[in-house]
Amino acid sequence: MSIRESDTPRIRRTPEESRANILAAAEQLLVEQGPQSLRLADVAKAAGVANATVLHHFGSISAVHTALMEQMIGHLVDNIMAIEIPADAPAEARAVGLKTLFDALETPGAARLAAWLELTDETSRLTVVREAVRDVAQKKIANTAVPEDLAEDMILLSVTLALGVGLFGPSLGKLIGKPEGRARDLTLQMLLMNFQRMAG
């Protein structure tokens, strides 16, 4: 028990690559199987590395959790910040922007991330979350022609409903026997109509 190579040759990555690889596997696990599948052995297996490798790069499994939350939040914020809603645009263009914002949040990934944060009560603890909300809100509100209060309400409403639809829409729709995306369509349609009214 000494002289042995394993059947598969080792893959040697840069630390950044390795971390990225592990987080990508973890993210997929989260979205497809839920937070309770984010165990050390599961994550390592999904990433195709040994348990010890995960610990080598992150130190502990809960550090993996935190890193995953931060990465997913970061990506989400990037996507949202990239959306342009010019203040002087016509109502129609603003509607398109809202739809895009909605799209970014309504994905299973975002919704499950949010639910995970919520259920683990990490929402208030993670500064990333607070910063993300502040940044997004600031930019979006600044770029809007409507009064600040109204803009804040619109954002609160959009984000809340988008996440809700992303998390519950598919299952509930299927249970009731509705076509995929029905909840999403209904909600978006209602939101757009409501905003046209709000914005005059």
Place this chain on the structure above:
Amino acid sequence: MSIRESDTPRIRRTPEESRANILAAAEQLLVEQGPQSLRLADVAKAAGVANATVLHHFGSISAVHTALMEQMIGHLVDNIMAIEIPADAPAEARAVGLKTLFDALETPGAARLAAWLELTDETSRLTVVREAVRDVAQKKIANTAVPEDLAEDMILLSVTLALGVGLFGPSLGKLIGKPEGRARDLTLQMLLMNFQRMAG
């Protein structure tokens, strides 16, 4: 080491009482701390009994989880089924019924239950869920004056958004710096307006 009573005298309950006591403690844990706190030791401690007592009544911790899901779903369905929305009522009365339905679903308990089911993928496996949805939908749809398709859409929309608001509304509102219940108010107001339009 033999002859001794503990400092606290034993409480002896009927099996039903004991199960109820344990499930009540578990429910509180779920709502206040999330699903990851539903460990055997935590549940037992919260219920004020020994670990073995929990196992005596439920057999395993996952049986506790299932029983809790079923009990919470049952209570939720009871609440919803108790809501009366007469088909011939004026639009105003129907609006009140909708508001009540929304209220029943928008509680942290219901929302967290739904998120738990969703993240653990029990939604499709538990027959209780399917039956609950079927029962509620049937009754509500039958009691409505609008066409069936429309009624189904209204229910899908109400339930999805209510759960979303219940789960994400409070935290997001706080993060944005809005008063408690703002997301709820906005959503409900929008829903009611939308339904008046849909129902003609």
Place this chain on the structure above:
DNA sequence: TCTCTTATTGACATTTTTGTCAGTAGCGTT
């Protein structure tokens, strides 16, 4: 009061999950 049933429990055993460590092996540098 005595007996009997069984809810209850502490001590222990098992399983699961996380973490440690010393040795191995890619890969860039010399």
Place this chain on the structure above:
DNA sequence: AACGCTACTGACAAAAATGTCAATAAGAGA
């Protein structure tokens, strides 16, 4: 080609979580 750095790994240790069991005791009925 030899060297050094360190990503990587299996084997092992530790901790945490679940589950077993035999003994205890509360309460109902005789």
